[in-house]
Amino acid sequence: MNQVEEESLYHSLEEEAIDVDCLLVEPRSDQVSVSSVWCFEEDNIGKCIKTEDASYNLGGSDSNINMECVDTTKLNALDVLPHEVGVENLLTSNGISPCDDYLIDIGYVDHGACIDYVSNEPLHVGNSSSESPFPMFRNKGNFGIQNSLTDSIPESECQNYFLGNIFGTESKTVDKFEDFSKSFIDEEDDEGNLPLQFAQTGMELTPFRQDLITNSAQEHGVGGITHKRSRKPTKRYIDESSNLTLKNCKKRKEPSSMSKVKMSTVRRVKSQNEVKPKENIQSSEISFGKAIQVPFISQCPTECEKISLPTTTENQIESFSSGSGDDSETQMMRSMTGGNQRKLHRLWTVTEVKKLIDGVAHFGVGKWTHIKKLLFSSSVHRTPVDLKDKWRNLLKASRALKGSRVEDEQKRSQPWRPLPKSILCRVRELASTYPYPREANNNSKISKSKFPIVPHVSFSEGIKGNKVPVV
DNA sequence: GTTAGGG
DNA sequence: CCCTAAC
Structure with a gap:
């Protein structure tokens, strides 16, 4: 140049x-x-x-x-x-x-x-x-x-x-x-x-x-x-805070034309990568x-809590979980962790399971809101969906119990399912009476009547610690 | 808003 | 327990 x-x-x-x-x-x-x-x-x-x-x-x-x-x-x-x-x-x-x-x-x-x-x-x-x-x-x-x-x-x-x-x-x-x-x-x-x-x-x-x-x-x-x-x-922090704000702004999700599966995927990806x-x-x-x-x-406290919780006794859990401030506690935890945190995992206590079985016996399968309102009104953290999920798990457990030898099953499942055999039996009994919707199609539609004739079984009336149902 | 079902 | 579709 x-x-x-x-x-x-x-x-x-x-x-x-x-x-x-x-x-x-x-x-x-x-x-x-x-x-x-x-x-x-x-x-x-x-x-x-x-x-x-x-x-x-x-x-x-x-x-x-x-x-x-x-x-x-x-x-x-x-x-x-x-x-x-x-x-x-x-x-x-x-x-x-x-x-x-x-x-x-x-x-x-x-x-x-x-x-x-x-x-x-x-x-x-x-x-x-x-x-x-x-x-x-x-x-x-x-x-x-x-x-x-x-x-x-x-x-x-x-x-x-x-x-x-x-x-x-x-x-x-x-x-x-x-x-x-x-x-x-x-x-x-x-x-x-x-x-x-x-x-x-x-x-x-x-x-x-x-x-x-x-x-x-x-x-x-x-x-x-x-x-x-x-x-x-960090991007993650930003995303989580923005998600929190977003959740506060629009409480309910709008059904979108976009594929929901895709939406969920996007949301998860966003939580990692979003700008x-x-x-x-x-x-x-x-x-x-x-x-x-x-x-x-900020994830740490949650993890600690999760870890420490199962070590508490049943009574502690009961009193802990049935408090009225429980929901706010969960909410606070959610907001602390950016609103993206999984709900605190609470083990189902035997008493809760009994109540659930009781409720199913009374109202039938699928009346989760009913059961929730009447029997779980004190435990805010148990939503109708939770009840449904638990019942599903109970059915699974009871089927497994039925499938194999009772003793072997008890031994094998002891670490992860401390549920008493009697409860599972009861679940099985109820399951045949109130078939879960899916099984209702496969099995005979035994009882769709509102109040089928079932022996009234109430665990809640039983003495605490006594696992034998009162008939 | 509820429930069923997959994940 | 979460999420979503279906109702």
Whole structure:
């Protein structure tokens, strides 16, 4: 390229330049200015671009990183032409740099720490070496660009930027992740090495980590601002919180024309992979292959509870489960775990089974709501569906009992079915009287009459501990 | 809203 | 226990 071409190119670039100083004087929330020196290298030849001032329009909502910085770069001070630094290749047609899938992946597209990515491979930042395509992420302790970024942003704006743009309106997520980000930093060892999980996930060392460090720097930083900037919430967390909001908004599902099976699949997939709605990203370009895997701590209490519950005695369970505040407890647990949590598994006690059998004897199979209302009104956690399911299981158990020798069956099933033989017998008896809908088709329609003649059997009247039904 | 049935 | 179709 000859001199004339170079000059004309520079002029055209100059025309596109925006007033950087203006931006720096009155920085807007969506603009992050860089006042530090940028050094772009190409193949370590030593051709450097120095930009005194560069302004980035980070486009908070649309996640497009404009390349105004490139336009405003004073190329005349350099002997590097745009194509040599690969500038013209930086943006794809949709305005996202070729690296954006990586950025999106980590969720830091609109994060200042990612700026260097925009510059693509040939553009190295700071004292980067060539050992990696993204040297600043390989070199420990090289956080110059991030620091300069945050330095040049008024702190309040910086807060707003991160809290507003990264976390969107979900301010609660900020608090939730403060602790986690702290603990994450703590996981770093003395040499600044990353925890093993980074190496295992094959992630490049990341803006994410930088953010943490800047984060902690801000925590102890000047200005007396005690706000802590937190790391970006995981996709899972976002999804679960959004699901919670969604559930609150529309309580009941609308039957959609979409295949429900597909819907359920989508929902499950979403819970793992869904993008944060705040990020208006071209989803087709998103790749989650390198997503950060984060332990989801809030699951822990549930697990503990699940584990500890079966060890409680029957009476404890009874009193525990029949409380009126039970439902709220379940609800609270659900909301705590993001609304996506499975209902707490409660073992069916013998008393409950007796009540169920009683109810079936009284009202017949299929009147689950009836039974629920009359016999299980105190135990909120037992829904009619639960009763139905339990009855189904009881039938299964009783059939199994019938199939094999009673003693063997008892022995074999002892660990998982502590139900007394008598109860199973009773179930079997009732099953023949009130055939379960499916069996009703196969077997003879013995009794569809409302009140078939059945010996009135009531377990509930029996003495506690006495498993023998009272006839 | 309830129930049946598959998962 | 969850989910969904069918009623």
